[in-house]
Amino acid sequence: MYQDEELVFSCPQVVADRPTHYCPGCHHGVAHRLVGELLEEMGLVEKTIMVTAIGCSVFLYNYLLVDAVEAPHGRAPAVATGVKRAKPDKFVFTYQGDGDLASIGMAEIMHCANRGERVSVVFVNNTVYGMTGGQMAPTTLIGQKTTTCPGGRCAEREGMPIKMAEIIASLGGSAYVARTALNNVKNINKTKKCLRKAFEVQTSGLGFGFVEVLSACPTNWKMSAIKANERIANEMIPYFPLGVFKDATADVTGEAAGKGEEGK
Amino acid sequence: MSRIEIREDRCKGCLLCTTVCPKEIIKQADRFNQHGYKPAEVPAGDMKKCTGCASCATICPDVAITVYKTKKKAKKGASHG
Numbered sequence: 001m002y003q004d005e006e007l008v009f010s011c012p013q014v015v016a017d018r019p020t021h022y023c024p025g026c027h028h029g030v031a032h033r034l035v036g037e038l039l040e041e042m043g044l045v046e047k048t049i050m051v052t053a054i055g056c057s058v059f060l061y062n063y064l065l066v067d068a069v070e071a072p073h074g075r076a077p078a079v080a081t082g083v084k085r086a087k088p089d090k091f092v093f094t095y096q097g098d099g100d101l102a103s104i105g106m107a108e109i110m111h112c113a114n115r116g117e118r119v120s121v122v123f124v125n126n127t128v129y130g131m132t133g134g135q136m137a138p139t140t141l142i143g144q145k146t147t148t149c150p151g152g153r154c155a156e157r158e159g160m161p162i163k164m165a166e167i168i169a170s171l172g173g174s175a176y177v178a179r180t181a182l183n184n185v186k187n188i189n190k191t192k193k194c195l196r197k198a199f200e201v202q203t204s205g206l207g208f209g210f211v212e213v214l215s216a217c218p219t220n221w222k223m224s225a226i227k228a229n230e231r232i233a234n235e236m237i238p239y240f241p242l243g244v245f246k247d248a249t250a251d252v253t254g255e256a257a258g259k260g261e262e263g264k
Numbered sequence: 265m266s267r268i269e270i271r272e273d274r275c276k277g278c279l280l281c282t283t284v285c286p287k288e289i290i291k292q293a294d295r296f297n298q299h300g301y302k303p304a305e306v307p308a309g310d311m312k313k314c315t316g317c318a319s320c321a322t323i324c325p326d327v328a329i330t331v332y333k334t335k336k337k338a339k340k341g342a343s344h345g
Binding site: 001002004005006007008009010011015019020022023024025026027028029030033184185188189218224225226229 | 265266267273274276277278279280283284299301316318319321322323324325326327329330331332333334335
């Protein structure tokens with residue numbers, strides 16, 4: 001580094017200095033970095049226990065240098081409940097994909113949110129099962145082709161894509177629920193702010209924090225990384241509106257929570 | 265001078281950084297890195313256009329970009345233009 005310049009961006013220490021196994025353009029890397037930066041900025045690295053799920057992010061413990069428990073498929077919120085209740089002074093978060101959280105783990109996430117467990121959930125929604133080769137997920141968009149719906153998802157046959165953020169926001173125990181995207185710099189910065197809020201409702205003991213992060217899977221969408229980012233803006237965000245759906249901290253101060261309109 | 269450093273061995277050639285650079289100075293290289301990807305690079309001479317906005321580093325999924333920004337000059341220096 002030269003004398004007349006300052007370092008404005010570098011990899012956080014808590015993010016391991018090793019190449020990831022993710023495909024080019026996969027947004028897991030961005031999500032990992034945001035979580036890592038927040039853990040450092042909020043001084044939580046030493047007291048964090050993360051609960052990782054099944055999916056492409058199964059190797060999260062290789063990339064974030066904090067204590068971790070690996071949960072069975074979909075059961076991360078149940079495992080996190082146990083960890084948090086046994087160690088209430090620790091910071092506990094789960095990191096799950098849409099195949100894990102919205103399909104096999106639907107019961108666990110619903111009841112964890114409804115009980116208002118003091119945990120945070122990072123929900124990475126890329127509308128497809130990534131690790132197993134691109135099968136249809138509950139969040140797959142209508143018309144999207146996957147290996148198990150090669151003609152495109154049909155609403156009559158498979159139902160409509162599940163909007164998890166709205167469902168979680170309607171449950172009594174959730175304290176902060178937001179949906180953000182990682183398709184451009186503005187949305188990435190907004191995602192970091194929402195994640196911070198979701199982490200803060202846990203550290204302040206308010207309740208359950210949930211952030212749905214719309215992200216790209218260029219490999220299973222069978223398109224380039226740049227096209228995949230455009231798809232998020234053109235196809236995903238119109239169906240999955242961005243915004244804050246519930247904010248217990250705003251209720252306390254009397255501010256109205258966002259109505260899910262921004263970013264449309 | 266603001267500048268970026270791209271770790272070529274980490275770059276997977278997704279080229280998302282090229283879409284967000286306001287000065288459009290990031291390009292894909294013609295060579296391959298050790299993983300077989302064509303990494304992003306800033307052609308020689310273009311780096312002086314870098315503003316240090318860190319957009320490329322923010323969107324990089326592999327945290328392969330480090331950004332250095334020129335320190336703001338002291339007020340005394342600014343008065344001389």
